Amino acid sequence: MSWEFTLAHAWAGGSKKAAGAGVCDPAMENDAFAGFYERSARPLWAYLARVSADPALADDLMQESYVRFLCAEGAPTLAMNGEAAARLYLFRIATNLLRDYWRRPRNTSIEEIPEELFAVRGSEAQSDAQILLEPALKQMKPRERQMLWLAHAEGYSHREIAQVMGLGAASIRLLLFRARRKIAALLRACAADDGRKS
């Protein structure tokens, strides 16, 4: 028995086991994955870019999220669990990656990131809402940004946000309520400042 045969056997064994759990299905890997990726990549990037305030980091984390999604044992499949479940799982991976990134010791903290990094690539003309939202988001905690984005940009329910963030639905309700009040006050304050300046 050659080494290559052993390796191929182990690989096939791993794939069978994974396919049994609903992952690493070759069909999913080609056509279905391409379609799923087409529909989910941009929302995922938007989430990562806005919450991390770093488009370059969002690029890296988005790729890593998909690679982990494809390699994960027990990940939901499109055929068995539907696209909504697969997308929730993908957002959960991305959320965990963001959390790991923030926990990692580094020279600059998220609070020290310059405001310019919040600017989205290729958007010279920003809307009024954008101009107000960026400074307000900057003053929110990372977890609050995640929750607010999932609730108000992605339109997820409390239960879905709880699934993505790994928290209880009741906790999400309370935390989201507080975060919403906080950002609404910040947005109003920013709007008032903007009005006074102009």
Place this chain on the structure above:
Amino acid sequence: MNLTSCPYEKEVRQLMARGQWPAACPPELRTHVNGCRACGDLVLISEAFRHARAESLAAARPVAPAVLLWRAQLRRRNAAVERVGRPLLGAQIFACAVALFAAAGFASFEARNGVEWFTLSYWHDWFVQLPQAAAAQWASLSSGTLAGSAWSWMALATLLLLGGVAVYLATDKP
């Protein structure tokens, strides 16, 4: 803290989700939103986030899915290699432990029978006598007694085996 939401909040949320706010909103609901803090907050925040999302969606530049599939395939392959290599590593550790144990046993046995082989002069004499000893050993191998010859063949086989293992370990790539 009162977490009770406004009864109209759900309706406002649905209108926003369908993109019907404020165009298709009934006037009485709009009046309510202007006076209700919870609904006002909801509209303010949702509009800001939806605009931000639309801009970010347009700005996203995702890589080709084939790149991600290739990276995932590579990672799975590496994981498979690691899985296969795990028992081999265990066997190597076991063999190393057995060899160390045998060496320790041999050293203790020799130490009990005298420690002259620890000295430099002992090894000097051993090297000097090595060619003669090898020749004598070869002679005994070719025409010696059965028992002596068997031991010599076993020693030679062990030497060849250990040599093979040493060559394998030296050329084994990570």
